[in-house]
Amino acid sequence: MTAAVVRRLLQAVMVMLAMTVIVFIAINVIGDPVDILISPDADQIERARVVQALGLDLPLWQQYLRFLWAALHGDLGESYVYNEPAIRVILERLPATLELAVAAILIAIVVGVPLGLYAGLRPDGILTRVIMTVSILGFSLPTFWVGLVLIMFFGVQLGWLPSGGRGQTAELFGVQWAFLTKDGLAHLILPAVNLALFDACLILRLTRAGVAEVLPLDFVKFARAKGLKETRVIGVHVSKNIMIPVVTIIGLEFGSIVAFSVVTESVFSWPGMGKLIIDSINVLDRPIITAYLMATVAFFVIINLVVDLTYTALDPRVRLQGEGP
Template identity: 50%
Template sequence: MFVTAVLVFVGVYHIGDPAQLLVAADAEPADVERMTRMLGLDRPLYEQFWRFLSGLMRGDLGHSFIYGEPALKLILQRMPATLELVFVAMLIALAIGMPLGMYAGLNPEARLSRAIMAGSIVGISIPNFWQGLVLIFVFAVTLQVLPAGGRGEAVTVMGIRSSLWRADGWAHVALPALNLALFQCTVVIRLVRSNVREIALLDYIRFARAKGLSRTRIVYVHILRNMLVVLITVVGLQLGSLIAYSVVTETIFSWPGMGKLIIDSVYQLDRPVIVAYLILVVVMFITINLIVDILYSLIDPRIRLGGGEKG
């Protein structure tokens, strides 16, 4: 986190001059200088960074130049929309990727399996932004069955505020979630297929076949159960990727999440929001990886955090 904070802060410091954007186009140099002093941008870089670190220790990531509100508050206000999108995208990726990956792994020589793997290569190769535009053109413009952008109205149910409590919310999230999920779906397919092929060749699977167990029991009891560690890996690592890579999708579909906020902040040179967003994403990645490691030890008894037994 410290290294990230240094790299991000120094990198953002050298991008443009926010004071020039906050004053009128015909402003005098004195007005620009006054705005620079007001924002604290006239101080040396090391002093600005020290103030940032001091605030970070107190949970204060600075105030937005544009909105005049705490940067962390602005991000947390947009976070529910992003988590909504990521949650639905992950469900789609798993619902499509797991069955297709298992089928391709259990039937590697079938024509359908080869078609699935060829499709996964195409899915990885398609640019995300172009794919989003195609989805909008087909489903929103041509067929007119789904909205092209925006988020449905959020309501509170059981203390949880979300747009997914209403059918309109699902209609709005469908296209951006599908766009975000398609790339992840191809990753899930390829990862699941390779692991199924590996597990299917192990000795205990051969022994289960020799005992006369049915194919269904072997798949759902032995293979699928041993896929839990892989599934946790997929969900954990891809969840972090979905949060980080939702920027393009949120921009294309005008989804009011953290990704849309960071793009707007880059255009407006809102440095505190940019730095706060990137620091928060790093924290989320670290937290998700920690949870994945803990779940490993709970699901697979062969994995231990403390090493082997003492003699």
């Protein structure tokens, strides 16, 4: 087990190294930040001074080596806009995005898994047909449109929930969290529901498919033949055997929510990393863009490792690649 984890960690390091090359090259072909940072009326001397100060006068390979050396020491550059270390700016916005992502994935699990179980156990029921039809709509509707509808209905027409911002926060472990206050929790509901819609439908359909596949198997028939209660058959034998693909989707979708919550954060003015990256792209703030992309890659690598380890906890028959019998 330990050897397999170490092997995965080494693979993660190689992935991160490869991503530094991809990210660095991509960032350097999207435009020249000097055109945005200095006034159009600036003379060539002023422009040359800014270029030299940013290290943009060096060959690309030297810029990459400087970037890699600094990154190994935890330095991803200083934001052109905020005049602060880019990683600090990202970490300041990370709690808001994590809070939104955790709330969204919890809603998706609480809604998707029970409805998927019901639909799988009663495939021909009228309610099941309604559930599956609604799930198709959940896949099809654009996130930004759903967000605007939620704002118009619950925020403007009914006035039940705030339509933007994070609201009041409270400190826990030195970090500000919105869910700890009533006002912050009210601000969290709409963007979390908006983000959860697609994932809830995905988990629902995957759970239903797993139940439909597992129910006819011999071990389920044997458990029922032994006289076990239906709740135990479903809660233990069926649920445990459908959880591996569900856990995979939950892990990957959680990473996707953290990385790609840009639209929702923009629609609801949620002050997380998604809104930050949009603002940074508009002004070509390269250090912020780079720090965001590297943080996202690191997050996905960690989630994949956690999902792999969760497999073995759910089913001891599953072994990490390379682990002995």
